[in-house]
Amino acid sequence: MRPLISLTESDICKLQGVLFDLDDTLLTHGTLTREAYGALWDLADAGLRLVAVTGRPSGWGEVLVRQWPIAAAVTENGAVWIAREGKRVRVIDSVSAEERRSRRMRLALLAEEIRQTVPEAALADDVASRVSDLAWDVSEHRKLAEPQIDTILKTIRQANGRTTRSSVHVHATFDGHDKASGALAFLRYAWGEDETRARAQYAFVGDSENDAACFAAFAVTIGVANVSEHLAHLSVPPRYITNRARGSGFAELSQSIVKGRDLGADRRTGRETEREE
Numbered sequence: 001m002r003p004l005i006s007l008t009e010s011d012i013c014k015l016q017g018v019l020f021d022l023d024d025t026l027l028t029h030g031t032l033t034r035e036a037y038g039a040l041w042d043l044a045d046a047g048l049r050l051v052a053v054t055g056r057p058s059g060w061g062e063v064l065v066r067q068w069p070i071a072a073a074v075t076e077n078g079a080v081w082i083a084r085e086g087k088r089v090r091v092i093d094s095v096s097a098e099e100r101r102s103r104r105m106r107l108a109l110l111a112e113e114i115r116q117t118v119p120e121a122a123l124a125d126d127v128a129s130r131v132s133d134l135a136w137d138v139s140e141h142r143k144l145a146e147p148q149i150d151t152i153l154k155t156i157r158q159a160n161g162r163t164t165r166s167s168v169h170v171h172a173t174f175d176g177h178d179k180a181s182g183a184l185a186f187l188r189y190a191w192g193e194d195e196t197r198a199r200a201q202y203a204f205v206g207d208s209e210n211d212a213a214c215f216a217a218f219a220v221t222i223g224v225a226n227v228s229e230h231l232a233h234l235s236v237p238p239r240y241i242t243n244r245a246r247g248s249g250f251a252e253l254s255q256s257i258v259k260g261r262d263l264g265a266d267r268r269t270g271r272e273t274e275r276e277e
């Protein structure tokens, strides 16, 4: 990982948008600080498309897209997309209603099995707003021991489910998307973005295991400083790292991007003025 300062002006000027994780990336221990919220506005004012890419529920995404200066949210680790359309928001499920019903029934059976095998485990307090997956709280409001987390992961895999782990939750799903495939499919759906071009023109910022797919997929990837706590579990690390952690690291990135774009714009204007003379 290289320090953020080595991100070049030319990389920054190519960006159409910034994709960002929520927990422990934009949010600081679950809180949206004044600094981080201001940073989102700065990026939006600079003309960048902002898309939250999160393991959090689609129900949360609906609220965020209505209220924040962001264009969309790819939620539940890629499965359900929320897009702003004028003053309304549209919820897009990546599978049919019938298929969703069947998968939700399988998830309910899995939840019951885990309740019996790991009675200490508790579902996350945001599961009522989820459509495509279930999440267990492993370090948000309670700390679950690693052997019990391993048992949950094993039980999910034995039921042919997929597992994902964020900084706070363990997830189970029967969906195929991860954060990267879901984000790329959404960029095509929403703005007709060619997948290869999108990989080069959208930056991704994150912090932990469920961000590895995006760290691998996009050309400009940034970890906030606390990503260093998760390196042992990250199959692919980000290319750049901020000096500061969590929301403050996000603000540091926002400042770099805005400054890089301002410098690039000044340089282009300067060149045009020279040509005119």
Ligand SMILES: [Mg+2]
Binding pocket: 021, 022, 023, 024, 025, 166, 167, 206, 207, 208
């Ligand atoms: Mg995170």
